[in-house]
Amino acid sequence: MILVFRHLYLFLDSFSFLLLSALGLSIIYGMMGIINQAHGEFIMLGAYFTSLLSVALHIPFIISIFLGAILTGFLGLLLDRTIICRLYSRPLDSIVVTWGISLILSQGIRIILGNSVESISTPLGSFTIGNEKFSTYRMVLVAVAVITLMVVYYIFNHTEFGLKARATMQRSDIAKSLGVNTDKMYAATFFIGSFLAGLTGGLYSPTMMVVPTMGTSFNMQAFVTVIVGGSNPILGSFLSSALLGIVNSELSGWAGSFAGQIGLLIMAIIFIRICPLGVSGLVDRLKAVRR
Amino acid sequence: MKDKSKALLTSENIIFVVLLLLGLVLPTFTNAYRLSQYSYYYSMTILALSITLVWGYAGIFSFGQAAFMGLGAYIYGILSIAAGRDGFNIFALLIAVVIMMALGAALAYFMFYGGVNDVFVGLITMCFGIALQTFMGQTAGEEWQVLGVRLGGYNGLTGIPKISLFGFKLGDVAFYFFTFIILILVYAAIRYSKITNAGYSLTAIRENRSRSELFGFDVPKIQVIVFAISTGLAALAGVLYSVWGSYIAPDNLSMTQSTIPVVIVASGGRKNPTATVLFAILYYFLSGKLAASGSSLNYIILGAILIVVLLFIPEGLFSTLFSKMDKYILRRA
Amino acid sequence: MKKLSKRLFAAAMMTTLVSFSVAGCGGASSDDLPKVQGATRDSSIQDADGVIKIGIMEDLTGECALLGVQKVHAYQKAIDEINEAGGIDGMPVEIDLVDACSDNTKYQELSRKLILEDKCDVVMGCATSASREAVRPIFEDNNAILFYNNQYEGGVASHNVFCTGLVPEQQVVPLVPTMMETYGKKVYILAADYNFGQITALWFEQEVENNGGEIVGTEFVPMGTTQFSSTITKIQDAAPDILVVLAAGSSQTTFFEQWSTSGIKGLPMMTTVNIAQMYEHLQFDPPALANMHVVANYVMELETEDAKAFTEKMKNAFPDDAYFGMEAAASYEGINLYAKAVENAKTTETEAVIAALEEGITLEHMPSGTITMNGDTHHVTKDLVMIRCDETHELHFDANYSQVAPDWISKTLGINIKESAPNKQYTPLDTN
Known part of the structure; x- marks a missing residue:
């Protein structure tokens, strides 16, 4: 029993980390075709905003996370309107430009706010099963990850905005001719993507050291999850986080963190080779076969 | 005849000839230290050229170039240290390049014959690079030996020996010319290849894969060949780099190190090797100066330059400069 | 609109080119700065350019910057103190600060620059072991002195490297x-x-x-x-x-x-x-x-007289800094050890300074008390404390170890750097 729970706990922990790291990146990539190299830095910004709001201004932690995510979202929006919007038709150049942005963000934060800021310590303590202890906050993160995914799913599948956004993603020219303001859709998507990155940063800020370079530690996992997830950002992120969560937690538990990391990368390479469209592509294909 | 000579008289060629002459006389008016810096810039320029070839010409986006470079350097380092004879080192260089070409071909076969293309090639090469870096980073233990040479983990492989030619060990000046000549050869080969049939087929593949296939090009085969050559060039750059610093470490294989040459190629002018050469040398020169100034604005200035260049000069700084100069100074369309 | 974008384009082009050329010139002109003259006459120390130039090579950018900034501030404080007291036997000390960006290739590039172009008399720097191992051969080949002021895994036995940080x-x-x-x-x-x-x-x-x-x-x-x-x-x-x-x-x-x-x-x-x-x-x-x-050897909370004095003056000099730890102390001590060696050698010539350091310089009232450069191993003997952190994160000093010598290289491996330097790093695996 305890053994089962431990595996479950490690899997859920890994799953939520991958999902939260990747969701923002995945939405921006899936909807706009832009690989945002500054994604990790947006996560870092979210952590900074949250920590500053909660520690310096004594705003309750939950509200700080939300405000931090909104601030990050607006910063993303600003960058989109000033810089990224000029690159919609040049996805490869966007890699270079967003990399430049990431350099400026992480060093700029270091110059403005110093080498690290104080963050609040992890809330909620721990719970015990058998004679082993587990962090409660980490399980809360799992719940938050799932709720976030559901909200995003609702927005993109059951609102008018979502309909227009998906139309823009699939055929921007036709969407445009039908009166959808595609530019506005892209801007909104970038806002949501940055918001989610900021949210992730805020959520993980109590569990990590908040430093300007913390963003890079999310990048690898986020990219791999997006790769394996494939073209459909929401379904893909969910399925690939689940799949990679199992691989990562089992390998790390069995042979250490090194094996876990290498396992993720090898999974990604094999996956692209077998089905370049990712897990969501596989699901789409299965659906097509059924019909 | 006159037309032909006129066609050669472009601002790109003029600037290149000026640079070539400057490069040749540089050792007469600079010190040993600066000369050795240029050897380093030149080896990194070769790395950037490998991306011009694979991305600018053939449209294959590789994000693992630093990993190929680093692995090439590791192979050279292991072979030359294990052999322990100066005369052997030039062969170690060749072996490293050949092994890496074979590895590049194998990876390319795995990708292109499996129908992997576009951004996914970038992602596979990126994962390959990170996996390799993570792996090399944990080889500090005694059990990680190849041919009796300890891989050294995160601290890397140190004491990599210099290259000798005809029993003569290449010191600062000689090594400068060695890298300079290799750079010029690589550059010339890449420029020349553009006007050969092979070059035309690369352009065809870049512009439209499926149409090229319909015209009878064996697209995956050409992709494999060009990817292997580019991997070999990256390895060559790695060997020169490791000889320059007598050192190679997992850090040199990182994602950032792979991104920098891509950034250089994109900002200088993707389809133009001359632009790549110019921008690469300027980039490394500038980044060295910024670091030496001790200011913490280093990355901010570099980042800002990249953004400005790509936003307002999408074809690349030097590519655009060449065509503007042709138009306004040489009065040519 | 077209005109505007054209103008933007031209502006972008100009800015880029100008910033390239500015960066180029900036570096060149600072190298040609006139050197401080005059002070030489009162000094008995032999130095070609009449000023003792100390290269400082730490990370102000990137992953390791958290540590680099405290170390640089400690260097600055130590050098300011020396200059306020009239320099090293009357000769002023100049800082040549470079930012290695937490990048090992930059470390190599900058080491060569500091040694060959800027002609620094000594270089203090490196944070990670990887960065030190990347540049160590450069110092050995060019016969220049590197002070590595950082705690590390031990075992470096090099003619040209002096380690003032703690070892296992x-x-x-x-x-x-x-x-x-x-x-x-x-x-x-x-x-x-x-x-x-x-x-x-x-x-x-x-x-x-x-x-x-x-x-x-x-x-x-x-x-x-x-x-x-x-x-x-x-x-x-x-x-x-x-x-x-x-x-x-x-x-x-x-x-x-x-x-x-x-x-x-x-x-x-x-x-x-x-x-x-x-x-x-x-x-x-x-x-x-x-x-x-x-x-x-030192933390900011340590209550010995010498530690308190150091903490006090660092806090006054850099009130915005969050903390000074053992590497800041080691950096401060590194500068002072070098200064003493130059004073004893009466020259900045590499071999003479190394010989002076190998004689075993002892300094009192350093941040960690009395310290001695151990000539056989190029490491430093220090007073140490065992620090315990309690649940409220208050530090307790439970045990004192007086004058602990860094003698593993000499005792276990039988190496005496004074006599012959193997110029390599040893690990416990080498003892088997």
Whole structure:
């Protein structure tokens, strides 16, 4: 029993980390075709905003996370309107430009706010099963990850905005001719993507050291999850986080963190080779076969 | 005849000839230290050229170039240290390049014959690079030996020996010319290849894969060949780099190190090797100066330059400069 | 609109080209600055350009900047003090500061620049072992002096490198028996998966076995790891009496936060870096570092007269700095050791300065008290304390070790750098 729970706990922990790291990146990539190299830095910004709001201004932690995510979202929006919007038709150049942005963000934060800021310590303590202890906050993160995914799913599948956004993603020219303001859709998507990155940063800020370079530690996992997830950002992120969560937690538990990391990368390479469209592509294909 | 000579008289060629002459006389008016810096810039320029070839010409986006470079350097380092004879080192260089070409071909076969293309090639090469870096980073233990040479983990492989030619060990000046000549050869080969049939087929593949296939090009085969050559060039750059610093470490294989040459190629002018050469040398020169100034604005200035260049000069700084100069100074369309 | 974009384009082009050329000239002109003259006449010291130029090569950017800034400030303070007192025997000291950007290739590039172009008389710098190993051959080939003022895994035996930071025989050897007597014999090692972590882990293994203990588990974590749930469950499984944590870099220190919130309380921990280097006890809220033990020469909270004096003057000089740890102290001591050596040698010529350092300079009233450069090993003998961090993150100084010598290279390996320098780094594996 305890053994089962431990595996479950490690899997859920890994799953939520991958999902939260990747969701923002995945939405921006899936909807706009832009690989945002500054994604990790947006996560870092979210952590900074949250920590500053909660520690310096004594705003309750939950509200700080939300405000931090909104601030990050607006910063993303600003960058989109000033810089990224000029690159919609040049996805490869966007890699270079967003990399430049990431350099400026992480060093700029270091110059403005110093080498690290104080963050609040992890809330909620721990719970015990058998004679082993587990962090409660980490399980809360799992719940938050799932709720976030559901909200995003609702927005993109059951609102008018979502309909227009998906139309823009699939055929921007036709969407445009039908009166959808595609530019506005892209801007909104970038806002949501940055918001989610900021949210992730805020959520993980109590569990990590908040430093300007913390963003890079999310990048690898986020990219791999997006790769394996494939073209459909929401379904893909969910399925690939689940799949990679199992691989990562089992390998790390069995042979250490090194094996876990290498396992993720090898999974990604094999996956692209077998089905370049990712897990969501596989699901789409299965659906097509059924019909 | 006159037309032909006129066609050669472009601002790109003029600037290149000026640079070539400057490069040749540089050792007469600079010190040993600066000369050795240029050897380093030149080896990194070769790395950037490998991306011009694979991305600018053939449209294959590789994000693992630093990993190929680093692995090439590791192979050279292991072979030359294990052999322990100066005369052997030039062969170690060749072996490293050949092994890496074979590895590049194998990876390319795995990708292109499996129908992997576009951004996914970038992602596979990126994962390959990170996996390799993570792996090399944990080889500090005694059990990680190849041919009796300890891989050294995160601290890397140190004491990599210099290259000798005809029993003569290449010191600062000689090594400068060695890298300079290799750079010029690589550059010339890449420029020349553009006007050969092979070059035309690369352009065809870049512009439209499926149409090229319909015209009878064996697209995956050409992709494999060009990817292997580019991997070999990256390895060559790695060997020169490791000889320059007598050192190679997992850090040199990182994602950032792979991104920098891509950034250089994109900002200088993707389809133009001359632009790549110019921008690469300027980039490394500038980044060295910024670091030496001790200011913490280093990355901010570099980042800002990249953004400005790509936003307002999408074809690349030097590519655009060449065509503007042709138009306004040489009065040519 | 067209016109505007054209103008923007031209502006962009200009800015880029200008910034390139400015950067180019900026570097060149500062090299040609007239050197301070005049002071030379009163000084008995021989130096070609009449000023003692100290190259400072640390990380002001990137992953390691957290440490680089405190070290640079300590260098500045030490040099300011020397200049206020009229220089080294009347000769002024000049700083040549460069930013290595936490990038080992930059370290190599800058070492050559400092030695060959700027003609620095000595270079102080390097943070990680990887950066030191990257530049060590450059100093050896060009016969220049490098002061490595940083705690590390030990074993460097080079004619040209002087290490003023602590090494395992000063930290691990005294700590392990004290800890095992108090807490028990079962030890679990969690270490960063690179040379520092692996070699220091070997030291811990060796000492635990020498003291009759048992290693119940070892895990090496890749650099940059931030998620430790599986690691934590594994430690719980092994149920050790003492946990060794050798976390490196700001990402890995995240372990402490996740460890403390996992609810496992009070397991004694020991390390060689945390608290004294990157002040994790102030960066994390209590009780993340509860029951952590480390042996160090200086922390800001240390109450000895000399430590208090150093803390006081650093706080006055740099009121915005968050913390000064043992590397800041080592950096300050490095400058003073070099200054004393030049004073004794009466020249900045490399071999003469090395000979003066190898004679065994002793300085009093340094941040860690009385220190002595050990000529045989090029490392520094210091007074050490065992630091314990309690649940409220208050530091306690439970044990004192007086004048601990860094003598592993000479005693165990039988090397005397004074006589012949092997110019390599040794690890405990070399003793078998």
